[in-house]
Amino acid sequence: MENATVLESGQDPLSIAENWMKDGRDVAVATVVETWGSAPRPVGSHLVIDREGNFQGSVSGGCVEGEVVTEALDVLETGQPRMLEFGVADETAWQAGLSCGGRIKVYVERLG
Amino acid sequence: MDPNLLKKLNAERVARRAAVLVTDLGDGRDRLVREGDSVSGELGAALEKAFRSGKSGTVEVEGRNFFLNAHLPPPRLVAIGAVHISQALAPMANLAGFDIEIIDPRTAFATQARFPDVPLFAEWPEDVLKRRPFDAYTGVAALTHDPKIDDFALKSALKTGCFYVGALGSRKTHAKRVERLTTMGVTAEEIGRIHSPIGLDIGAASPAEIAVAVLGEIIAAFRSRGMAVDTAEKAA
Numbered sequence: 125m126e127n128a129t130v131l132e133s134g135q136d137p138l139s140i141a142e143n144w145m146k147d148g149r150d151v152a153v154a155t156v157v158e159t160w161g162s163a164p165r166p167v168g169s170h171l172v173i174d175r176e177g178n179f180q181g182s183v184s185g186g187c188v189e190g191e192v193v194t195e196a197l198d199v200l201e202t203g204q205p206r207m208l209e210f211g212v213a214d215e216t217a218w219q220a221g222l223s224c225g226g227r228i229k230v231y232v233e234r235l236g
Numbered sequence: 237m238d239p240n241l242l243k244k245l246n247a248e249r250v251a252r253r254a255a256v257l258v259t260d261l262g263d264g265r266d267r268l269v270r271e272g273d274s275v276s277g278e279l280g281a282a283l284e285k286a287f288r289s290g291k292s293g294t295v296e297v298e299g300r301n302f303f304l305n306a307h308l309p310p311p312r313l314v315a316i317g318a319v320h321i322s323q324a325l326a327p328m329a330n331l332a333g334f335d336i337e338i339i340d341p342r343t344a345f346a347t348q349a350r351f352p353d354v355p356l357f358a359e360w361p362e363d364v365l366k367r368r369p370f371d372a373y374t375g376v377a378a379l380t381h382d383p384k385i386d387d388f389a390l391k392s393a394l395k396t397g398c399f400y401v402g403a404l405g406s407r408k409t410h411a412k413r414v415e416r417l418t419t420m421g422v423t424a425e426e427i428g429r430i431h432s433p434i435g436l437d438i439g440a441a442s443p444a445e446i447a448v449a450v451l452g453e454i455i456a457a458f459r460s461r462g463m464a465v466d467t468a469e470k471a472a
Contacts, residue, residue: 138242138246138249139246142242142246145239145242155259155303155305157261157294157303158293158294166292167291167292167293168292168305168306231259231261231303233237233259233264234237235239235242236237236238236239
């Protein structure tokens, strides 16, 4: 259980996505939908991306965010959601203090 | 993701109500399910599990894959009474993932020196609850032994439907409490939800041991939310 009140911190990805939308920005939402092994972020975690490539939140410890942002720009263009699958590189996993690399599945969709 | 659903979902989260966003991974369509909404079949069973555990995940129903993203409010505990038990309960509750705060109008008890790093309100529960009302994801433990302080908070917790309501005191003390609460307009059914004597029966003696018993009972109540059989019925 998390007891940090993330909602009030101004860093909640879904609140940010709503604010961006209000500002008229195109927004993509990436969600961790499955994990295997020691994945750095739990299922349900979000990364939100706008058309300029600005992003907030996380779907990993920082290793795959760049790739997700690139894919998200495509999704914003086409409007077609897509499923991405990543193996977390051992090297990166090691830096994050994990004993082994995990794998994650990330669903990327356009808001609206 | 439907922008209106995102707005609705965020509104539910801000209001500290549980919701699950269901996404059909095949066509990307989504819907928002609130706790208590009835959804039939396998999807309904998976939703019930998601609400109870707070865990998100993918479920396959009739050849279609749905992603259930569970958004449960972070559980909050309120201890009425800045007493010895609360001093042990506060750090234990934090370790277990609960935000805890303490209300006690007796300024000799409610001091930051006795409760470092714990939100502390040296005021009457009546006054604090006006600003910070209880909700379904709040657990309340009344620990002062003093009806003037405990009773209002207990009534409020029962009327709100807090997931846990416990009250310290012997059976004799509790019998008197039942009489008082009844006069205050609390129904017998609501009174029946009070855990008293408080805490799991582990033979707890010291304040720290009682805190363990109370926290164990709170966790049991939180993890069984929405299930028909509560612990009292199981024991009977």
